[in-house]
Amino acid sequence: MNARRIGNAGWSVVAVVIALVWAFPVYWMLNSSLLPNAVLNESTPRLLPFGGSLDNFKVVLDDPGFIKALGVSLAVTLITVVAAIAIAFLGALAVSRFRFRGRLGFVLALLLIQMLPAEGLFIAQYKMMSSVGLLNNILGLSVLYAAAVIPFTLWMLRGFVAGVPAELEEAAMVDGLSRTKAFLKITFPLLAPGLVASAVYAFLQAWNEFTVALVVMTEEQSRTLPLWLRGFVQASATREIDWGAVMAASALVAVPVIVFFMIVQGRMSSGLVGGAVKG
Amino acid sequence: MLPTAERPAAAAAPDAVREPDAEDLRDAARHKARRRKERRVAWTLVLPTLVILVLALGYPVGWQLVTSFRKYGLKQQFGQPPEWVGLENYKTLITDPSLWAVVVRSIVFCIVVAFATVLIGGLLALLMQRVPRGPRIVLQVSLLLAWAMPVVAAMTIWIWIVDWRRGLLNWFLVNVGFTDAEGHNWLAQPLSFFIVAGVIVVWMSVPFVALSIYAGLTQVSGEVLEAAQLDGASGWQRLRYVILPLIAPVLSIVLLLQLIWDLRVFTQIKMLQDAGGVANETNLLGTFIYQLGTGKGDFGMSSAVSVVMLLLTIALSWYYVRSLMKEEAS
Numbered sequence: 001m002n003a004r005r006i007g008n009a010g011w012s013v014v015a016v017v018i019a020l021v022w023a024f025p026v027y028w029m030l031n032s033s034l035l036p037n038a039v040l041n042e043s044t045p046r047l048l049p050f051g052g053s054l055d056n057f058k059v060v061l062d063d064p065g066f067i068k069a070l071g072v073s074l075a076v077t078l079i080t081v082v083a084a085i086a087i088a089f090l091g092a093l094a095v096s097r098f099r100f101r102g103r104l105g106f107v108l109a110l111l112l113i114q115m116l117p118a119e120g121l122f123i124a125q126y127k128m129m130s131s132v133g134l135l136n137n138i139l140g141l142s143v144l145y146a147a148a149v150i151p152f153t154l155w156m157l158r159g160f161v162a163g164v165p166a167e168l169e170e171a172a173m174v175d176g177l178s179r180t181k182a183f184l185k186i187t188f189p190l191l192a193p194g195l196v197a198s199a200v201y202a203f204l205q206a207w208n209e210f211t212v213a214l215v216v217m218t219e220e221q222s223r224t225l226p227l228w229l230r231g232f233v234q235a236s237a238t239r240e241i242d243w244g245a246v247m248a249a250s251a252l253v254a255v256p257v258i259v260f261f262m263i264v265q266g267r268m269s270s271g272l273v274g275g276a277v278k279g
Numbered sequence: 280m281l282p283t284a285e286r287p288a289a290a291a292a293p294d295a296v297r298e299p300d301a302e303d304l305r306d307a308a309r310h311k312a313r314r315r316k317e318r319r320v321a322w323t324l325v326l327p328t329l330v331i332l333v334l335a336l337g338y339p340v341g342w343q344l345v346t347s348f349r350k351y352g353l354k355q356q357f358g359q360p361p362e363w364v365g366l367e368n369y370k371t372l373i374t375d376p377s378l379w380a381v382v383v384r385s386i387v388f389c390i391v392v393a394f395a396t397v398l399i400g401g402l403l404a405l406l407m408q409r410v411p412r413g414p415r416i417v418l419q420v421s422l423l424l425a426w427a428m429p430v431v432a433a434m435t436i437w438i439w440i441v442d443w444r445r446g447l448l449n450w451f452l453v454n455v456g457f458t459d460a461e462g463h464n465w466l467a468q469p470l471s472f473f474i475v476a477g478v479i480v481v482w483m484s485v486p487f488v489a490l491s492i493y494a495g496l497t498q499v500s501g502e503v504l505e506a507a508q509l510d511g512a513s514g515w516q517r518l519r520y521v522i523l524p525l526i527a528p529v530l531s532i533v534l535l536l537q538l539i540w541d542l543r544v545f546t547q548i549k550m551l552q553d554a555g556g557v558a559n560e561t562n563l564l565g566t567f568i569y570q571l572g573t574g575k576g577d578f579g580m581s582s583a584v585s586v587v588m589l590l591l592t593i594a595l596s597w598y599y600v601r602s603l604m605k606e607e608a609s
Contacts, residue, residue, distance in 0.1 A: 008409075008410070008411065011406060011409045011410050011414075012410045012411060012413070012414040013414075014406065015406055015407070015410045015414040015415065015417065015418045016414050016417055016418070018403065018406070018418060018421075019414075019417045019418040019420070019421035019422075020421070022418075022421045022422060022424075022425050022482070022485075022486075023420075023421035023424050023425065025425070025428075025433065025436045025437065025440065025482070026424050026425065026428060026436075028436060028439075028440065028447065029432070029435075029436045032439065040445065041445060043445075043450075044450070045445075045447055045450055083331075086327075087327040087328055087331060088328065090324040090325070090327060090328070091324060091325050091327070091328040093324050094320075094321040094322070094324035094325045095325075098317055098318075098320065098321035098324075099317075100317070100318045100321040100322065101318070103321075104604075106325060107604070108600060108604060111596075111599075111600040111603055111604070112593060112596055112597075112600055113332060113336060115539055115592055115593075115595075115596035115599065115600070116336065116340075116589060116592060116593075117539075117542070117543035117565070117588060117589070117592055118543070118545075119543045119545045119564065119565035119568060119569070119585075119588065120543070120568070120585045120586075120588040120589040120592065121336065121339045121340065121343070121585065121589075122568075122569070122572075123343070123568060123569075123571075123572030123573070123578065123581050123582065123585060124338075124339030124340070124342045124343045124346070124582065124585070125335070125339045126572065126573070127339075127342065127578065128338060128339055128342065143331065143334070143335055144335050146331060146335075147331045147332055147334070147335030147336050148335075148336075150328055150331060150332065151332070154328060207429070208429040208430060208431070210430060210431050210545075210546045210549075211545050211546060211565070214549070214569075215569070215573065226429065226430075226431040229431050229432065229435060230431055230434075230435075230550060230553065232435065233434075233435050233438050233439075233550065233553065233554055234553045234554070235553065235554070236438055236442060236553075236554045241442075243439050243442075243445070246435050246439065247435070247436070247439065249435075250431075250432035250435045250436060251432075253429055253431070253432050254427075254428055254429050254432040254433075257427060257428070257429050257432075258424065258427040258428070261423070261426070261427035262423065262427065265423060265426070265427075
């Protein structure tokens with residue numbers, strides 16, 4: 001029994017050490033973002049942010065490029081989330097509340113489409129956008145993003161809609177409500193958590209996306225936040241980089257994401273592994 | 280669609296066998312009309328999804344298929360329409376060793392990284408199960424932090440860590456005795472480039488795998504394990520013959536997802552190339568397509584490579600989708 005207890009303590013130490021190693025890059029970002037470049041350029045790295053300040057953040061916030069990119073990112077994300085949720089929600093209703101021919105094929109196609117890599121499509125999307133004059137256009141990028149997130153959003157919402165028993169709605173209809181009213185008064189409020197989770201998922205995708213934006217947003221003033229952030233570290237092997245500012249910028253991009261991610265994480269992973277894990 | 284099929288109660292009644300009277304026929308007609316209306320509503324609800332998917336994904340896929348049979352060269356950059364060359368792009372892809380190399384490299388990278396991710400994720404899941412609540416939550420929160428990091432932000436951190444002048448990695452290596460690491464640029468050689476890229480991708484992907492497998496492990500009942508232990512099964516035997524078969528479905532799904540995702544890795548490679556400067560020998564499928572399409576304007580060849588990539592993905596996804604659908608049906 002004693003040996004077992006010692007074994008347990010040993011494993012606990014291993015777990016905590018691994019946790020520290022895994023979270024270290026995130027810590028390193030925050031640490032570096034607080035230190036002035038004079039300190040970052042010393043030959044011995046400073047592992048704790050003693051003598052730190054928020055100056056790096058000030059540098060980033062004063063950069064007009066950041067404000068511009070933030071604006072583009074916010075607009076693209078907002079349009080994507082609203083469009084994707086509205087469209088996917090209607091689709092989810094159809095799939096979980098109606099039996100129609102082609103329903104199974106539709107769901108199957110969605111699941112396959114959801115796996116398609118943006119990297120296998122982006123050159124064609126670039127050509128398409130350029131031929132209709134939507135390169136460097138916020139709306140154009142939003143349409144591509146909405147299409148990319150709709151399949152999974154629909155799949156996720158379908159689970160939520162199916163989780164609200166149709167009998168509830170039917171009972172309300174027996175009590176004299178119309179189908180639409182029954183839906184709005186009974187089912188819709190119960191779906192709120194599902195809609196929030198899907199909206200956060202769409203937000204994360206649009207906010208973090210890099211690949212398609214890189215191809216479609218070719219001009220400097222139409223860059224999204226990830227593109228702007230990438231501009232910072234380009235050619236870091238050959239030119240001087242203001243690492244303090246880069247880390248502050250990364251932190252600014254990452255923190256809202258981390259917060260939202262924590263909200264939606266459980267829902268997302270259960271959608272991905274399906275019924276293989278019944279949590 | 281038959282009225283009897285829709286009314287099992289009536290069919291089961293003793294006097295069920297009778298000629299359908301006028302009432303029944305009217306019922307059936309009404310029923311049919313309702314079903315038709317239901318179908319119309321359903322398709323109306325699905326329509327917006329179909330429209331946007333066809334526009335933003337379907338059209339590009341079609342364009343790509345057609346374009347992969349065309350040749351884009353110097354002439355096309357001056358406005359000439361591209362030539363129809365049939366399967367020639369694909370033939371070049373198969374016969375040109377430098378093109379082959381990219382495909383093989385991508386597949387090897389994908390397989391090595393995906394298996395490493397699932398192995399490490401599985402070990403972390405077992406560890407989470409082994410330790411008490413406190414350390415387990417510490418580990419879970421740390422994994423969630425890594426998982427939540429936006430890819431581009433994570434990449435800037437890693438590029439800073441492996442930076443050859445002032446990066447933490449070289450400083451650490453020099454201090455533990457590898458003085459050669461002083462000023463070493465890890466991104467300049469293809470092999471060390473891919474090791475760095477692999478470590479980063481594994482770091483990003485393990486959290487999802489570990490937490491999913493852990494969720495699967497919590498479903499394995501303690502009683503079964505206890506019974507196995509009473510029967511004299513060692514720790515390894517319990518893992519091999521009790522736990523593994525029970526979590527096989529989760530394992531295969533996360534492995535499949537990792538294979539699909541690691542085949543398409545782009546941002547990490549692109550940003551490391553940006554930072555390091557060498558591109559040609561470090562291309563994987565994604566960056567190769569990007570280079571062909573945006574850099575050289577060779578849309579024919581880039582489409583052919585894209586089609587190959589899409590086909591590989593669909594082949595892999597097929598099993599994943601089938602297993603999800605099976606869960607759906609059950």
